[in-house]
Amino acid sequence: MAIFLSAAQEEGVCVEYTEKFDRAEPEKLLNVIEVIKKSTAQVIVGFLAHVEMNNLLEQLSVHNITGRQFIGVEAWITADSLVTPTSFTVLGGALGFAVEKANISGLEDFLARGFWETEFLCNETNTESSRKTCKENQDLMELGDNTEDVAELRYSTNIYKAIYAVAHSLHSILKCSDGEGCKKTVEVKPWEVRKNIV
Structure with missing residues (x-):
């Protein structure tokens, strides 16, 4: 948020208020609702986790606060669970940004050699006499459950x-x-x- 505020100031963007709250602080959330109600700002940038955004949406709906343009971060803008008929009256037209999926350099080589040879106890070129030659169609189910x-x-x-x-x-x-x-x-x-x- 600090980087955003600095960039906004450099670009001449007026920031009417900044408010913070946590899921464990419902009284602060109600203060945020009051600030939003009283403000003239029509655009709200939400640097929030999914749970906090859900709590904010519930309160905005309860207080019938609509007509604001939300800009969201990946933590909540991509969450399907926030898209409900009730939240749509508040969030309809929201814009968001997500982190680009990474191209991890060296991953292919790691998978082909390091991972494959280590996990299946084989050798691609069969230079080690104690190991068997790696098969292209090895069954990954043999490795068990990987939840990463x-x-x-x-x-x-x-x-x-x-x-x-x-x-x-x-x-x-x-x-x-x-x-x-x-x-x-x-x-x-x-x-x-x-x-x-x-």
Whole structure:
């Protein structure tokens, strides 16, 4: 939310209010409802988890607060469970943003070699005499139940990409080179880091 507020200020977007509440604080939620009722703002950006958004929607419906344009984050904008006839009067026309599914570099090689050879105790090229040659049509059911959600990896992948973007920006600002290292006397300003991210 802090990044959004900073960007909004830079773009000249007026933010009438910012309010926070938690699912364990129903009294704060009622305060948020009062703020929304009294405000003149027609657009509400909801940086909320699914449960908090559900609680907010219930209260907005109870108080018959409609006619606002919601902008949502992936945590709730993609949730089918929030789409009900009651919530539609509040959320109809909402816009949202979702994190792009990640292309995890090296995954194919890992699956083909590392995973396959480790899990099925085989070797692709049969260079190790103690292992059998891997079969292309191995039965994955032999491996048992795996409940890990690969979709969660897109967050860590995007964090990884963001860290590398900042690192490359700093590398550029500090004029780093393989032979000479980085100039340690350069004062790095936050706006320079953002400007140098490509």
